[in-house]
Amino acid sequence: MKYIVCEEPYRLLIKHKPMPELQPGEVLLKLKKAGVCGTDLHAYEGTQPFFEYPRILGHELAAEYVAGNSNRFNAGDRVTVLPYFNCGTCVACRNGHTNCCEKMNVFGVHTDGGMCEYITLPEAYVINGQGLSYDELVVVEPLAIAAHGIKRAGVTATDTVLVMGIGPIGAGLIAFAKIAGAKKIIAMDVNNYRLGYAKNEQGADAVINPLEEDVISRLREITDGDMPTVVIDATGNKNVMNDAFKYMAHSGRYVLVGLQKEPLTFSHPEFHKRESTLMSSRNATKADFDFVITAIKSGNIDVTTYITHRLSFDSLAENFETLMDSSRNVLKAVIEFDA
Numbered sequence: 001m002k003y004i005v006c007e008e009p010y011r012l013l014i015k016h017k018p019m020p021e022l023q024p025g026e027v028l029l030k031l032k033k034a035g036v037c038g039t040d041l042h043a044y045e046g047t048q049p050f051f052e053y054p055r056i057l058g059h060e061l062a063a064e065y066v067a068g069n070s071n072r073f074n075a076g077d078r079v080t081v082l083p084y085f086n087c088g089t090c091v092a093c094r095n096g097h098t099n100c101c102e103k104m105n106v107f108g109v110h111t112d113g114g115m116c117e118y119i120t121l122p123e124a125y126v127i128n129g130q131g132l133s134y135d136e137l138v139v140v141e142p143l144a145i146a147a148h149g150i151k152r153a154g155v156t157a158t159d160t161v162l163v164m165g166i167g168p169i170g171a172g173l174i175a176f177a178k179i180a181g182a183k184k185i186i187a188m189d190v191n192n193y194r195l196g197y198a199k200n201e202q203g204a205d206a207v208i209n210p211l212e213e214d215v216i217s218r219l220r221e222i223t224d225g226d227m228p229t230v231v232i233d234a235t236g237n238k239n240v241m242n243d244a245f246k247y248m249a250h251s252g253r254y255v256l257v258g259l260q261k262e263p264l265t266f267s268h269p270e271f272h273k274r275e276s277t278l279m280s281s282r283n284a285t286k287a288d289f290d291f292v293i294t295a296i297k298s299g300n301i302d303v304t305t306y307i308t309h310r311l312s313f314d315s316l317a318e319n320f321e322t323l324m325d326s327s328r329n330v331l332k333a334v335i336e337f338d339a
Contacts, residue, residue, distance in 0.1 A: 001016065001017055001018065001019050001020075001116065001117045001118055002014055002015070002016055002116070002117050002313070002314075003015055003016075003017060003056055003115060003116035003117070004056065004057070004115040004116075004313070004316055004317055005054050005055065005056050005112075005115075006043055006044060006053060006054060006055050006056075006057055007053060007054045008046075008053045008054070009043075009044065009045060009046030009053075010044065010045065010046075010321070012044070012316065012317040012320050013317060014314070014316075014317050019118055020118060020119065020120040021120070022067065022068060022120055023120065024069075025122055025123060025124075026068060026120045026121060026122055026123065027065065027066075027067065027068030027070055027073065027120065027121065027122075027123045027126055028065075028066040028067045028068055028118060028119075028120050029061075029063035029064065029065060029066060029079065029081075029118065029119050029120070029121070029126070030063060030064045030066050030117070030118055030337075031061065031062075031063050031114055031115075031116060031117060031118065031119065031337045032062050032063055032064055032078075032134045032336075032337055032338065033061070033062040033134045033135070033137075033138040033334050033335065033336055033337065034058045034060060034061055034062075034114050034115055034138065034334070034335040034337075035060030035061075035138045035139060035141070035142065035168075035332060035333070035334050035335075036060075036320075036323055036332075036333040036334070036335065037059065037060055037142065037168075038167060038169075038236070039057075039059070039108075039109060040057045040058070040108070041323065041324055042236075043055065043057060043109075044057075044320060044321075044324075045324070047261070048109070049259060049261045050109065050110065051109060055108070055109075055112060055113070056108065056112035056113050056114075056115050056116060057108050057113050057114075057115050058107075058108045058113035058114035058115035058116075058335075059081070059083035059106060059107045059108035059109065059113050059114060059141065060083075060138055060139070060141045060142060061080060061081045061083070061114045061137075061138065061141070062078070062079075062080055062129075062134040062135075062136075062137035062138040063078075063079055063080070063081065063114075063119070064076060064077070064078060064079070065077040065078075065079050065126070066118070068123060070123050072123070072126075072128065073123075073126065073128070077128065077129065078129035078131075078132065078133075078134060078137060079126050079127060079128060079129050079137070080126075080127050080129060080137040080138070080140045080141065080289070081107065081114065081121065081125055081126060081127065081141075082125045082126075082127055082141075082284075082286055082289055083106055083107035083108060083113070083114075083125070083141065084098065084099055084101070084104060084105075084106055084107075084125075084283045084284070085104070085105040085106070085107065085111070085122075085125065086098040086099075086101035086103070086104060086105075087101050087102065087103040088101075090102035090103060096285075097285075098285055098286075099148065099282055099283035099284055099285050099288075100282045100283065104283075106283070107121070107125075115313075115316070115335070117313075117337060127140075127286070127289050127290075127293075129293075130293055130297060131297070132293060132296060132297065135303065135307060135334075136296050136303050138307075138334055139168065139303050139306050139307070139332060140289060140292050140293060140296075141284070141289075142168045142169050142172060142332070143168075143172045143175075143176075143292045143295075143296075143301065143303075144284035144285075144288040144289045144291075144292045145169050145172070145257065145281075145283065145284050145288075146169050146170075146171075146172025146173045146175070146176050146234075146257075147172070147176045147284065147288045147291050147292055147295075148281055148283070148284040148285065148288045149169075149173055149176075149232055149234075149255055149257045149281040150173060150176040150177055150179075150180055150232075151288070152255050152279055152281040153230045153232060153253055153255045153279075153281075154253070155176075155177050155180040155181075155182050155230055156180065156181065156182075157181040157182070157183055158183060158229070159177075159182050159183060159228075159229045159230045160182070160183055160184040160185075160186070160222075160223050160226065160227075160228045160229050160230070160249075161173075161177045161182045161184070161185050161186065161228060161229075161230040161231075161232065162186045162188060162219070162228040162230070162231045162232065162244075162247060163177070163185065163186070163187050163188065163198075163204075163232050163234065164188045164189075164231070164232065164233050164234060164235050164240055164244060165188075165189060165233065165234035165235035165236070165237075165240070165258060166187050166188075166189040166191070166194040166195065166197065166198045166234075167194070167234065167331065167332075168306060168331060168332045169234045169257060170187070170189070170194075170198070170234040171197065171198065171201075171202050171306065171331065173232055173234060173257070174187060174198055174202040174203070174204055175202055175301055176295075177230075178202075178203060179295065179300055179301075182230075184205045184206070184222070184223070185203070185204050185205050185206075186204065186205065186206045186207070186208060186219070186222055186228065187199065187202075187204040187206070187207045187208070188207070188208040188209075188210060188215070189207075189209065190209060190210060190211050191326060191329075192209060193329045194329075194331070195207040195208075195209060197305070197331060201305045205222075206222045210240075215243070215247065216246060216247065219247055223249075226249050227247060227248060227249040227250075227252070228247060228248065228249055228252065229248075229249045229251070229252050229253070230252065230253050230254075230255070231244050231247050231248050231252065231253070231254045231255070232254075232255045232257060233254075233255070233256050233257060233258045234257045234258050235258045236258030236259050236260050237258070237260070238260045238262050238264070241256065241258065241260055241264055242264055242265055242266060245266040245267070245270065245271060245276075246270065248274055248276055249274070250273070250274045250275070251274065251275055251276075252274060252276055252277070253276070253277040253278075253279070254276060254277065254278050254279070255279055255280070255281050256278075256279070256280045256281065257280075257281045305331075306331060306332045307331075307332050307333075307334050308329065308330055308331040308332060308333070309323065309328070309330050309331075309332075309333040309334070310333070310334050310335075310336055311323075311333060311334070311335050311336070312335070312336055313335055313336065313337045316335055
């Protein structure tokens with residue numbers, strides 16, 4: 001069986017190992033597609049927190065159910081994977097917050113992931129595709145992260161939402177903010193292609209490129225001086241995250257979906273006088289996955305424009321670095337195992 005491993009930063013290798021053996025409670029899956037996530041790119045360049053090498057990457061997965069002692073699946077079923085393995089006993093798990101388990105083990109980050117021809121994992125983390133295509137299933141995980149972020153923000157019809165960073169998760173944040181009924185949605189990015197995508201494909205009401213215009217002045221103009229009531233970071237960029245404290249309306253909420261290794265710094269008087277709310281949004285829950293699948297099935301989310309680049313499994317190692325080239329306008333790249 002072939003697999004791809006990130007041996008160290010900037011070094012991916014195709015290797016071979018025996019087929020995995022099923023253990024009690026596990027199922028065997030044949031990989032069909034895997035999405036390339038920002039986490040994978042950061043791991044490749046050596047900037048991903050909570051990461052050790054060597055590691056098999058991959059946690060955005062669409063697969064075929066092959067075998068296992070299961071009453072829920074039949075051979076040939078299309079499935080996706082909930083890649084957040086939780087302990088079930090810590091205070092977060094006991095209170096239903098399995099996405100931020102104290103002993104979180106993320107498939108493809110803390111443990112070897114899905115860039116393999118076949119994988120085994122506990123059946124509890126396999127999600128029925130409910131008839132979705134493999135292209136649809138491979139984007140469920142990043143969309144679930146976006147759905148969780150909007151749920152954390154508590155977006156309502158009175159909110160003006162600023163989404164910073166228009167990658168796949170940022171695009172999903174716009175889509176789910178619309179489903180939540182946000183009054184106005186503003187997209188911010190330094191890439192004009194992604195801003196065009198946010199406006200033309202996702203329906204953002206306004207866009208801002210901070211390299212070309214003053215962000216605060218533009219936000220005041222768009223919001224008639226009110227400023228956004230919800231600010232969501234999907235960049236993971238320290239400077240962007242720090243600057244965004246100034247973008248909130250009084251009584252506003254700031255949700256950190258992006259992840260940064262360095263400390264955040266902000267003016268407490270400015271934060272305090274707004275009675276601001278700061279929160280993080282980590283991973284997603286099974287309920288978020290179910291919500292996304294229902295949204296795709298109902299037509300409320302159209303994923304046809306999400307996948308912009310495709311690579312065959314056999315060509316991935318030699319072409320992976322091209323996905324980091326901003327001139328290629330990559331939104332979501334997908335690895336195809338049968339290509």
